[in-house]
Amino acid sequence: MPPPLLKRTLYTGTFVSTPTPTGLEILDNHALAVDGHGVITHRAAFPPGGAATGYDDVVGWVGRNWGWDGGFEWVRPGGEGRGWWFPGFVDTHIHASQYPNVGIFGKTTLLDWLNTYTFPIESSLSSLTKARRVYSACVSRTLSHGTTTASYYATKHVASTNLLADICLEKGQRAFIGRVCMDNDLNPDYLRDESPEQAVEDTKATIAHIDSIDPTHALITPIITPRFVPSCSSPLLSGLGALAKESALPIQTHLSENTSEIALVRRQFPAHDSYSHVYDTHGLLTPRTVLAHCVHLSLEERMLLKERKSKVSHCPVSNTSISSGLCPVRELLDDGIEVGLGTDVSGGYSSSILVAAREAAMVSRTLAALTVEDTRSDEKEGQWGAEASNDVAAKHSTSAKDRKKLSVEECLYLATKGGAKCLGLEGKVGGFEVGMQWDAQLVELDAVDGEGGADDGGDGDGGPVELWGMETWGEKVAKWLFCGDDRNTKKVFHSILLNGYATRKPGRAFEVIRKELERLDGGSPAYSYICVVNDQVVLRSPATFVHPTNHSSQMARRQQTEKPTQSIGIAWYRDMLRAPVPLHELDIAHANVRIHDLLCHSEGAIVLCDFTCSRPFGQDKPSATGSPESLGVNGPSHTILDITDRFALASVMFEVETGAKPDLTHAISPQNSQS
Ligand SMILES: O=c1[nH]c(=O)c2nc[nH]c2[nH]1
Secondary structure (H helix, E strand, O other), X not given: OOOOOOOEEEEEEEEEEEEEOOEEEEEEEEEEEEOOOOEEXXXXXXXXXXXXXXXXXXXXXXXXXXXXXXXXEEEOOOOOOOEEEEEOEEEEEEEHHHHHHOOOOOOOOHHHHHHHHHHHHHHHOOOHHHHHHHHHHHHHHHHHOOEEEEEEEOOOOHHHHHHHHHHXXXXXXXXXXXXXXXXOOOOOOOOOOOOHHHHHHHHHHHHHHHHHHOOOOOOEEEOEEEOOHHHOOHHHHHHHHHHHHHHOOOEEEEEOOOHHHHHHHHHHOOOOOOHHHHHHHOOOOOOOEEEXXXXXXXXXXXXXXXXXXXXXXXXXXXXXXXXXXXXXXXXXXXXXOOEEEOOOEOOEOOOOHHHHHHHHHHHHHHHHHOOOOOOHHHHHOOOOHHHHOOOHHHHHHHOHHHHHOOOHHHHHHHHHHHHHHHOOOOOOOOOOOOOOEOOEEEEEOEEEOOOOOEEOOOOOOOOOOEEOOOOOHHHHHHHHHHHOOHHHEEEEEEEEEEOOEEEEEEOOHHHHHHHHHHHHOOOOOOOXXXXXXXXXXXXXXXXXXXXXXXXXXXXXXXXHHOOOOHHHHHHHHHHHHHOOHXXXXXXXXXXXXXXXXXXXXXXXXXXXXXXXXXEEOOOEOOHHHOOHHHHHHHOOEOEOOHHHHHXXXXXXHHHHHHOOOOOOOOOOOHHHOEO
């Protein structure tokens, strides 16, 4: 096992999850221990001593109970009584390539929607420049909604599909990446595989790429992706079925979304019993197959899916947006079929799984409303129907209408554990049991004070859900499901792959940096130092800042005492190049990278610190870097950009290699200067 990469961390507070479809588990006043690999190792009721417990007491408690010494972080959310930890969401079906079209669908239905909107946008991702912009934005957006795992469709283009894998790895989202296969002449000639053989070869090329960037699939897994039966020839479906068998990789596709699509499949494959049967005879219905939609399955098809243990991705937002129909999820669940949730961007208008969970609840209620029941018993009960009954609860629990409705717990289960089961991640993500990964989000709602005025908890953007003080935990969670949005997801702990091993990092903290910088518009940030230590972002005022020398030594010092070997040097440079990426994704530059700002922490990785000079891209170079030496460090540009940091990092690399600072007089001479 590789060495631990994070400090052990103790998370305390309230932990909400859905260990079963019908049970909301609320662990109020609890502690969860997460080891250096991001795995939950212990959980127990906490404190000793309530909120006032100091670090020393906690160290003693953890030492006595779990045998830990004092070397751990302690993370506890603020927002007493209105915040909780929740498992990261799992999106089992999303087309990253369609992200620019989100919200655009007019009055189309599936087949004309594909021709009008979808094929053109996917075709445009043959451009790697465009693909980078689209995929970066999509992955950042889904992370901000709390999605820590996603099963993506890219496009038919190998290079940009591979880029999506790179971006998920870079940003730390657990992902399944599918290169979309579509070879028959129902596809437009501008977006069609040359031949079934070429489509399979191209799929293999993406698999090989993912194997090269994440050999153990710790974070990124290839997924075999025939677009859907109407797009694929029989030889292509067979080729992909054979590939799935030999590689044991998962499969994703669409099934029975729209009635015209089903009629088309019947014409294409008249000898087959059903749409599902076409996949089955080509070896594509397996326990690792995720079938999106399944709105109009016959009983025989449901039995076939159950027998094959194939999974269903329910995409309620898409199904209503492009008017495909209302998926009878209760029937699927009653049949024993595993179901997860998909946003299905951009058939779906939102990239949020919280919205998908909410719409799953709404679609199930619409189905309940459309259910015709024998109402004679209601008539006997008088004007208010069931209210006049002697046994209201019993009546409701047995009503066929009510059985169609999915509860809050069920919808959140589908959004987490249900999705994890669909993607073969059961026991790994989607919950807070010991042994699972800490893929988590911190949820916080807003409070209303005694006078009815909003108390935003101090950050000015408490989100759209107000708590009035009378809500039970179950009601708080229901309010979040039905009224919340990404402002309530304060932090997302997702994965980073370091030295081939996935660990967690808090993504939202960087948003604090961005907000602060935007608010001050280049002025002096209130947090004079924003330091990244062991992948934790630490905000400090000037008075309290100390270099975290107990965890880290400065690279400069290390470099003076021991010249790095070639392999250590390469690892340093790799870490150095990665270090500013989270900031650059927010269009912020560190703007003053020097050897003294690079810390070498105890496990040997290089981290970047001291963000005093950080500025949004496009601003003039800050005065703090105005000395000739600083200008040299930052390169010739007058404005701050990501290349500012890259130039500075290259200078540091030169310094590490040679022991001398580079002579930058040429680089900063006026003729080389650019704005
Ligand atoms: O919702 C959908 N989105 C798609 O891109 C697609 N392709 C085939 N069938 C599809 N359904």
